[in-house]
Amino acid sequence: MKSKILKELKNADDYISGQQLCERLGVSRTAVWKHIKALRAEGYEIDSVTNKGYKLMMEPDLLTKEEVASCLHTKWLGKDLYCYETMDSTNLEIRRLAEAGASHGTVAITEEQTMGKGRRGRSWLAEAGAGIAMSFLLKPQIEAQNSSMLTLVTALAVNEAICETTGIRAKIKWPNDIIVNGKKICGILTEMSLQMDEINYIVVGLGINVNIDHFPEDLSDKATSLQIEGGRKIKRAPLAAKVLECFEKYYDMFLKTEDLSMLQDEYNKLLVHTDQKIKVVRGSKEEIFLSRGINHRGELLVEDEDGKVSEVSSGEVSVRGILGYV
Amino acid sequence: MKSKILKELKNADDYISGQQLCERLGVSRTAVWKHIKALRAEGYEIDSVTNKGYKLMMEPDLLTKEEVASCLHTKWLGKDLYCYETMDSTNLEIRRLAEAGASHGTVAITEEQTMGKGRRGRSWLAEAGAGIAMSFLLKPQIEAQNSSMLTLVTALAVNEAICETTGIRAKIKWPNDIIVNGKKICGILTEMSLQMDEINYIVVGLGINVNIDHFPEDLSDKATSLQIEGGRKIKRAPLAAKVLECFEKYYDMFLKTEDLSMLQDEYNKLLVHTDQKIKVVRGSKEEIFLSRGINHRGELLVEDEDGKVSEVSSGEVSVRGILGYV
Structure with missing residues (x-):
């Protein structure tokens, strides 16, 4: 119920009356008040004005x-x-x-x-x-x-x-x-x-x-x-x-x-390194390829010096850009 | 300690004295007696004779x-x-x-x-x-x-x-x-x-x-x-x-x-069906092969009508004998 009241407050453009909250959520005025109080205790700033109702002024950055x-x-x-x-x-x-x-x-x-x-x-x-x-x-x-x-x-x-x-x-x-x-x-x-x-x-x-x-x-x-x-x-x-x-x-x-x-x-x-040189690390072996993007299976297509394209799967290799840190 | 006493009783060819048990396991006579009692309650028949000690007569078939x-x-x-x-x-x-x-x-x-x-x-x-x-x-x-x-x-x-x-x-x-x-x-x-x-x-x-x-x-x-x-x-x-x-x-x-x-x-x-016909079920597809045993990777080698041998891995197929039920 607390999260439902919070949702209503967030969706309201302006003040929303206690009566409206009660009707929409099917709870008593007392219950609404109890949850408003709990939300304030968690850091929410909720303004309350007689005859207008409640308005959410500031939300804390919480992952509750x-x-x-x-x-x-x-x-x-x-x-x-x-x-x-x-x-x-x-x-x-x-x-x-x-x-x-x-x-x-x-x-x-x-x-x-x-x-x-x-x-x-x-x-x-x-x-x-x-x-x-x-x-x-x-x-x-x-x-x-x-x-x-x-x-x-x-x-x-x-x-x-x-x-x-x-x-x-x-x-x-x-x-x-x-x-x-x-x-x-x-x-x-x-x-x-x-x-x-x-x-x-x-x-x-x-x-x-x-x-x-x-x-x-x-x-x-x-x-x-x-x-x-x-x-x-x-x-x-x-x-x-x-x-x-x-x-x-x-x-x-x-x-x-x-x-x-x-x-x-x-x-x-969205992929970085496309058509650029990348280093493919397979165990202790390192090789340089041109990155050619992924195929429909999510494997990375890499092109060697002779223009031969092969696939590498994420399980077997780690890939590093030649320039920069990623 | 109970399992150690049981192990001693099992390894003994004849009666083993309470004193020996105490010395080997570093516990008191009272402790030994307590565990013997617990073992009997679980179904072990343990004979005890004055001046001879304990002997395991019958063990229940338990997976304790x-x-x-x-x-x-x-x-x-x-x-x-x-x-x-x-x-x-x-x-x-x-x-x-x-x-x-x-x-x-x-x-x-x-x-x-x-x-x-x-x-x-x-x-x-x-x-x-x-x-x-x-x-x-x-x-x-x-x-x-x-x-x-x-x-x-x-x-x-x-x-x-x-x-x-x-x-x-x-x-x-x-x-x-x-x-x-x-x-x-x-x-x-x-x-x-x-x-x-x-x-x-x-x-x-x-x-x-x-x-x-x-x-x-x-x-x-x-x-x-x-x-x-x-x-x-x-x-x-x-x-x-x-x-x-x-x-x-x-x-x-x-x-x-x-x-x-x-x-x-x-x-x-130990493998059954070797050099016999087996049915290889891959999804809804069924094929008949000769079974030729496993390779070093645990894959089953199967031979088709033309003598061509291929491997099947356990993930992809289910294998049934042509005769009998396995």
Whole structure:
């Protein structure tokens, strides 16, 4: 009910009367008042004027369930929504929830992440108030070998959500990083539980650097944040909700063909390094290729010196730009 | 301590004095007596004679922690051992334990399994006292694509454990069934949790039909038990412990090359249908081939009418014998 009242307050252009709130939500004046009081205690500034009603003057930047749910316009993703002040890792939490029977579309978000992980075990921490650490549970009826494409689907969703929410035009570094001005702003980590050849479930996790005003020296040429790039603080709950909304859209398009046929062109438009030299690292071996964008399976097409084009899949290689840091 | 006393009683050829037990295990006479009493309450018949000591006369057929641990001669597998009277599924339980941080080598065994699953979601239930439902947790440093071979490694281990414990010579139906006289006696189900391309953990689960004296009519031509085939009841704890012991041995050999190079010949000797016609089912398509045994990657080599040999992997096909039911 608290999140419903918050949603009404956010959607109202002006003051909304207590009576209207009661009628729309089917609760008593006392209940409305109780929830208004609770919202104020969480940091919401709500003006109340006799004969006019309530108006939301200022919202705190919180990733609470009320805040995220009040922005959420999805069909199925995030209907089960868990928001935490602190958590070891949202991917781990979704895996635990999955093992306890959680449904397709369950979402976990945390203000602070103490044991977050990126690819190859690199750490991806989140400080309270500064970022979005979010994971969601998928139980798709797809072939296991097609699941790695979901990382690319997520990259598209994050990119679009960032653009719509902040106006910042980010790029994608294949397969799973979102970058702005050559620096990383978001990482995506997909995990999967398999039974022989069949998918039990998939966990998609992502971390976005939002309101961080500077990075330590050793990171400042590799990482950036939406605040640094946009020059202003960004409300995180609407951004998190928009990522989920965009994911639903792109996921539907992925499911139609169980590949990236319908998303390949859009992904390639956002891809960095296209037609440029990249270094492909396979174990201890490094090779230089020209990057030629992804195919419909999400593999990166690379061209060697003799003009021969081959595919590399995200499992076997790591790719680095020759110039710059990404 | 109870399992240590049980182990001493089992290893003793004759009566063992209370004094000896105290000295070997470093506990008081009162403690020894307390544990003897507890063992008797569980169904162990322990004779005690003044001036001679204790002797184990009869052991109940239990899959308790004491019973399994007292038979276990492994280096790492089963050092963390969980035994349950009833459980939804030991694979699920190991997955839950894994998500809660359990170690490599953790084992879960249950007397009764209420939601057991075989491949492709087929149910695999276990009735209390009649079978072994056991799963274990592996956290290997191997390539994810090599993990499916662990199913074949497990088949070898179960086969050897059955032979050593009961004298029954079983066979293997590729990739993961143990059969006796053309009927299934054990199924193996491997599950895996992946982070992008890296293994979080692997769960190997198996179910063995042990002391079942008959099957319902619709199953009696497809399934059998060690009791039916051997004509006597089998103690389950030593068999479960032997499976773990054999698995350790074969797992070490697998790890040396990260494939089945060292195990391929042994596996092929046990394989049914070799040089016989089999039906390979790929989705809705069925084809007839001659089975030619596995290669070092655990793939089944099949020969078509023109003598052309190709490989099939367990993920993509299901194989049926042309004659008989397996």
